[in-house]
Amino acid sequence: MAEKVLSVNNLVINFKTDNGILKAVRDVSFDLYKGETLCIVGESGSGKSVTSKAIMGILANNAIIAGGNIIYRGENLLEVSEEEFYKIRGHKIGMIFQDPLSSLNPIVRIGKQITEAMLLNADKLRLMYNDLISDDLIRYKNTLAKMNIAIDTERKKLDAFIAETKAAEGQTKEQTAAAKALIRQKKAEFKQFEQQTRAQYEGKAREYKEILNQTEKKAKEQVAEYKAQVTSEHKAKMAELKQKLTKAATAEEKAEAARLIAQEKDEFDNKLSITKAEAKRRALAIMKEVGIPEPERRFNQYPFEFSGGMRQRIVIAIALTASPEILICDEPTTALDVTIQAQILELINRIKQERQLSCIFITHDLGVVANMADRVAVMYAGKIVEYGTADEIFYDPRHPYTWALLSSIPDVDSKEKLEAIPGTPPNMIYPPKGDAFAVRSKYAMNIDFEEEPPYFKLSDTHYAATWLLDERAPKVEMPKIVSERIKISLGEESK
Numbered sequence: 001m002a003e004k005v006l007s008v009n010n011l012v013i014n015f016k017t018d019n020g021i022l023k024a025v026r027d028v029s030f031d032l033y034k035g036e037t038l039c040i041v042g043e044s045g046s047g048k049s050v051t052s053k054a055i056m057g058i059l060a061n062n063a064i065i066a067g068g069n070i071i072y073r074g075e076n077l078l079e080v081s082e083e084e085f086y087k088i089r090g091h092k093i094g095m096i097f098q099d100p101l102s103s104l105n106p107i108v109r110i111g112k113q114i115t116e117a118m119l120l121n122a123d124k125l126r127l128m129y130n131d132l133i134s135d136d137l138i139r140y141k142n143t144l145a146k147m148n149i150a151i152d153t154e155r156k157k158l159d160a161f162i163a164e165t166k167a168a169e170g171q172t173k174e175q176t177a178a179a180k181a182l183i184r185q186k187k188a189e190f191k192q193f194e195q196q197t198r199a200q201y202e203g204k205a206r207e208y209k210e211i212l213n214q215t216e217k218k219a220k221e222q223v224a225e226y227k228a229q230v231t232s233e234h235k236a237k238m239a240e241l242k243q244k245l246t247k248a249a250t251a252e253e254k255a256e257a258a259r260l261i262a263q264e265k266d267e268f269d270n271k272l273s274i275t276k277a278e279a280k281r282r283a284l285a286i287m288k289e290v291g292i293p294e295p296e297r298r299f300n301q302y303p304f305e306f307s308g309g310m311r312q313r314i315v316i317a318i319a320l321t322a323s324p325e326i327l328i329c330d331e332p333t334t335a336l337d338v339t340i341q342a343q344i345l346e347l348i349n350r351i352k353q354e355r356q357l358s359c360i361f362i363t364h365d366l367g368v369v370a371n372m373a374d375r376v377a378v379m380y381a382g383k384i385v386e387y388g389t390a391d392e393i394f395y396d397p398r399h400p401y402t403w404a405l406l407s408s409i410p411d412v413d414s415k416e417k418l419e420a421i422p423g424t425p426p427n428m429i430y431p432p433k434g435d436a437f438a439v440r441s442k443y444a445m446n447i448d449f450e451e452e453p454p455y456f457k458l459s460d461t462h463y464a465a466t467w468l469l470d471e472r473a474p475k476v477e478m479p480k481i482v483s484e485r486i487k488i489s490l491g492e493e494s495k
Ligand SMILES: Nc1ncnc2c1ncn2[C@@H]1O[C@H](COP(=O)(O)OP(=O)(O)OP(=O)(O)O)[C@@H](O)[C@H]1O
Pocket: 015, 016, 017, 022, 023, 024, 042, 043, 044, 045, 046, 047, 048, 049, 050, 051, 060, 061, 062, 063, 364, 428
């Protein structure tokens, strides 16, 4: 199995609004593996953007993170301070939004916007230091995170057990006493587990911390040594060049010496930080990488001088300046017309491959998903209702909401929507009881209005939260439109 680069666990996000608490994200969990594209798909308001904003740490002020964690390189991103986040920089998360205009400053030239993003991370000595300590730092933080997650998971199990036992408490005194005793026992077991786990991990964590301290010390020395060496070389060179300048007899010799001095200064600066000249060189290279023709000329233009597709390329270029490891794309092509959309999708796919990025791709369009996804998470009313590999979701969908989405993809030939999803998404201030999709689903059973369905496992990679998968449920076939389409596309594939 590929390396896990990001892990979202039981994320719960609410918003304070004038009308009450809006439940935008309700217990969302998913992993992102290295090099893959995970598509999150769902109707408007299902919580896709809120989830991605939580990962980026850019939630609106009225957001309340009511539970869960987002683990990246051993850190819970919901807890790290800005400064701490920068310590792990170099391995980062970039984001591309739906509307390129809103992510660009209309009155600043494109070139400046790209280089500014680079100059933010211009301190090469700092980068060097971070690189030197990064492995040990991550190993140490990982150990602590693993410990906290292990304990957290057990604690949640305990809480669930207590809630269940209390709910099921019998009428008789004996039964109540027995339940209480059981809870006491479970609590004691948890305490013991917590102590053991702490002991087990804290030993390792101490050991790793010690190693980290050593590494930090060494890294500091190494960086200082590098700086000293570069500086002394520079001084020697400058002395030599200055002498050359004083000795210069002719105007040409003088000019040549002056040029060499300027060059040496520039090179010296470059060794310590990214200079404006280097930033420009890199910006032009990235502009070329994202397919902007004539980058030298375009460098000095303003956003309004670019077409929508070109603007989105610029936004992608800016996201790439930080050399991210994860790229989150939130409906990056919704505002573009179809041909341009295809080009941008192709560009994102290409960059992802070339740079070995892991990608979270958000869209409401299953047609786009088909072009992008390795795996798919289908979101409805703040929950993931089904997830699986792209093949599992397209050829073996199980949740009625996934069926509805699949039925509503425009047909390739007629471009018509075959079947619109009836009804509208629920008001998330009062999310429905049970399966939130039930009111819109012709397959709904009584239990769907009462109790939330758990995830039923269909394969190691495929899960769906619908009571239809319960063994007591009647056997239900997916809608004809969906099965027909699957048949057609499978037929086409084997041709
Ligand atoms: N700052 C906020 N205050 C109150 N409610 C919010 C806020 N931001 C988002 N919401 C609500 O949270 C829910 C999820 O919104 P989100 O933006 O994640 O939807 P989405 O799936 O990205 O939809 P779309 O496809 O329209 O972009 C919606 O009901 C939305 O109205």
